[in-house]
Amino acid sequence: MGWRNDGSGRYPLATPPREWSETKNILWKTKVGPNKYSSPILVAARLFLLSDPAWLCCVSANDGKPLWRQSNTFADLPEKTVAGHRLADAGNTTATPVSDGQFVYVVFGTGIVACYDLTGTRQWIRYFPFKPTTEYGRATSPVLAGGKLLVTLSHLLAIDPKTGRDVWTNKNVPESYGTPVVANLLGVEVLVMPSGQIVRVSDGVILAGDLGGLKFASPIVQEDTVYLLQAGSSACRFSTATAAKWIPKPVWEQELEGTFYASAVWDRGLIYAVANEYKFSILDAGDGKILATHDLVFPNLTGRPDADAANLYPSLALAGDYLYVFNDQGDALVLKPGRQYQELRRNHLGDGHGGTPIFAGRHLYLRSGQFLYCVGEK
Numbered sequence: 001m002g003w004r005n006d007g008s009g010r011y012p013l014a015t016p017p018r019e020w021s022e023t024k025n026i027l028w029k030t031k032v033g034p035n036k037y038s039s040p041i042l043v044a045a046r047l048f049l050l051s052d053p054a055w056l057c058c059v060s061a062n063d064g065k066p067l068w069r070q071s072n073t074f075a076d077l078p079e080k081t082v083a084g085h086r087l088a089d090a091g092n093t094t095a096t097p098v099s100d101g102q103f104v105y106v107v108f109g110t111g112i113v114a115c116y117d118l119t120g121t122r123q124w125i126r127y128f129p130f131k132p133t134t135e136y137g138r139a140t141s142p143v144l145a146g147g148k149l150l151v152t153l154s155h156l157l158a159i160d161p162k163t164g165r166d167v168w169t170n171k172n173v174p175e176s177y178g179t180p181v182v183a184n185l186l187g188v189e190v191l192v193m194p195s196g197q198i199v200r201v202s203d204g205v206i207l208a209g210d211l212g213g214l215k216f217a218s219p220i221v222q223e224d225t226v227y228l229l230q231a232g233s234s235a236c237r238f239s240t241a242t243a244a245k246w247i248p249k250p251v252w253e254q255e256l257e258g259t260f261y262a263s264a265v266w267d268r269g270l271i272y273a274v275a276n277e278y279k280f281s282i283l284d285a286g287d288g289k290i291l292a293t294h295d296l297v298f299p300n301l302t303g304r305p306d307a308d309a310a311n312l313y314p315s316l317a318l319a320g321d322y323l324y325v326f327n328d329q330g331d332a333l334v335l336k337p338g339r340q341y342q343e344l345r346r347n348h349l350g351d352g353h354g355g356t357p358i359f360a361g362r363h364l365y366l367r368s369g370q371f372l373y374c375v376g377e378k
Contacts, residue, residue, distance in 0.1 A: 252288030
């Protein structure tokens, strides 16, 4: 359980509401502190999320009651380290935690990585003194695969989740803003990196590269096909491999308009993508054909003339029968999935947030300003 659930942004068993506001369908609201982009995760009826400057917070999913929080600063390291600076723009708490159901793992922009059990007891904490290679700070979330904790701090590292010790390092897999996707391709567990590389989880070997690469978003993997959605979008399939290297077969290429911060989502042969310029696109996943485009009515859903310009930083989510599109000013569109654009509902809540909301059962959990909300029909 981590960023975008399993990395896909899909919640097929969820039945969340499609209507909410400050006065409707809010089951609870809890102050969790400032943060720009980190998303919560849900584990064993607990919500885990990061808050500035270096907090891991735990909140009851049932009633929003704060259960505990733990600091992860340089002063918390076993060997006291000189305090680092706050990273520009993204801050130090951009990544989303990841959990195996027993422990929660967190990565901070400072280079600090830590592990906690669900009650808040720290298992280990480490500092990796690697300088960021991305312009706006660090944003990649950790993932778990093959009994390893995979983190990207200037390059890709595998850590033993039980001890925090190094397992392997690959300095040829660069840092980016997006989060890698865990996949099984050709019977091998791999990481599909935003940089366009396929990395074997067991030993960090690069099996394929030069697939294209994404600057901000994360890849999509469906069966044997990897999709990279951005201005220059592409899809490739892996069906054959040599002993030395995998051979990707190009499936299609497509040009889309705009800059893509939000990661796309795949559903039943269709791909939904949205650019920061409010251009929404529906593509045929088989051949890359653009089936429909629509100019979204952002950022004026609030009707506030003084509202800041909205950014489409949150990634798309498909929950149950609905497709959700959020901006960072508290606005949300609820759409009906399909080959044509069909808007069902517009909602607004609070001050907004750049992170991606999550879904579970009949509930939607989202951050707005310094608060965490649980949305559900009463």
